[in-house]
Amino acid sequence: MPNKPLALKLGAFVALSEAELSILEGLHKRRRAFVAGRDLVHQGQIDHAAYILESGWACSYKLLHDGQRQIVDFQIPGDFLGLRSVVLHISDHSIEPVTDIEVTEVHVSDLLEVFSHTPRLATAVLWAASRDEAMVVEHLVGIGRRDAAERMAHFLLELGARLSLVGLGSRAGYACPLTQYLLADALGLSAVHVNRVLRQLREQGLVTFRDGFVTFDDYDRLVEFADFEMTYLDQVGPLLAK
């Protein structure tokens, strides 16, 4: 257990006391494991749990009638899974583990309990949720208005920033289990084009994505190329330090 990713993440927003940390701990209930590729939550499912991702990667996506799919976001350790659709009656999306994952279940009732008794923790959780939403928004902007290369660059930078917050990435790069097909479904591109764009970025000496590793060949130029403004992540992450 690499030092509790969720606590690490929330700690970047507010310093949490021992007491608050143990309450946070208390939220975690049953620990479960899921294998890669088998959905945890189905679009349209009525009554499902919410989870905290402890290890591995997952993605949330929606399927269209014609079989296309759009990945809305990837989840990395420390992220919530299915939090929003617990408030709505019906889950509007599916969640699939990208790798084998470990999660802990959280009960909404416990969460609401925390909201009324531990305001600082409540704010921290709301912060995390708002940040997730801000990422979806940024994703929307990217798909709507950035061309394929900028979009890819922006995406890889965002992932890097998120991972570094839980100690899984740095300015040098990070381990990344995503296939080009997954990237395509996330970025609204075809897998073929993802391949071409990755080649282009590599040849320009910006990033290299190969054998499960993303390597930032020239971080600063990449940031400029992608117009990556990370204020929306609301984090003064390790990456800001030169």
Next chain:
Amino acid sequence: MPNKPLALKLGAFVALSEAELSILEGLHKRRRAFVAGRDLVHQGQIDHAAYILESGWACSYKLLHDGQRQIVDFQIPGDFLGLRSVVLHISDHSIEPVTDIEVTEVHVSDLLEVFSHTPRLATAVLWAASRDEAMVVEHLVGIGRRDAAERMAHFLLELGARLSLVGLGSRAGYACPLTQYLLADALGLSAVHVNRVLRQLREQGLVTFRDGFVTFDDYDRLVEFADFEMTYLDQVGPLLAK
């Protein structure tokens, strides 16, 4: 005051008691008016208020370095403005009134107060926020995977459903103050193409958008054309009734 749009909207989720309604009422503070076109909140702004939209339309958008913009969502009466960016330190987007609007300010502290003392109301507000997020997600899916015509059709249907929830629309249609430029910025298209797509939908006898009115010429066929699955709105709206 056409019978408090926010109460109308939340009432679609849970029946609120007199007491709860008056607490909801108490959230509304200073009433303010803004003229069309002048931003309420700027991208990057640090310390700003949240509002409830009482009348008129607004939109939230992000600007890119090269001057392009992407509209994330439109807000109609009963919607919150800038709620998310109140939790994050910095607003990640701008909000602009599309028409002249009236809003009431809400203080976050009051809102948190309500969260701890009036659980049902808290759930209702969380529901509204989750629904907004679900709409952004659906929007993302549309931009990523639907072609221009489906996207437009879906968008017009969604607006119709939202408006009907606050009594401003029906299966017949609704008044809509959006220009084709605004539609373009929202749908990730060029204004020229918006025009072409609107013509196409009109010629196919599906919807007509003309002179500030959206008219559903054949609601059912349009729903099918757009693959409009409104479960994500989590509402058993007036539109379901034939």
Next chain:
DNA sequence: TCTTTGGACTGATCCATGTCAGTCGCGGCT
């Protein structure tokens, strides 16, 4: 050992949508 499978990768071609360069009509301003 041979086969199968999934992921990375490529060239040729096609098409949805963007861009350019306008026209037209209307409401507001002088």
Next chain:
DNA sequence: AGCCGCGACTGACATGGATCAGTCCAAAGA
């Protein structure tokens, strides 16, 4: 009355990215 500016609308042309139809390689299974 005349002008201005904005929004709707259009045709011609350009292009980013999709689609098609593959190859190649490594790991897993038989």
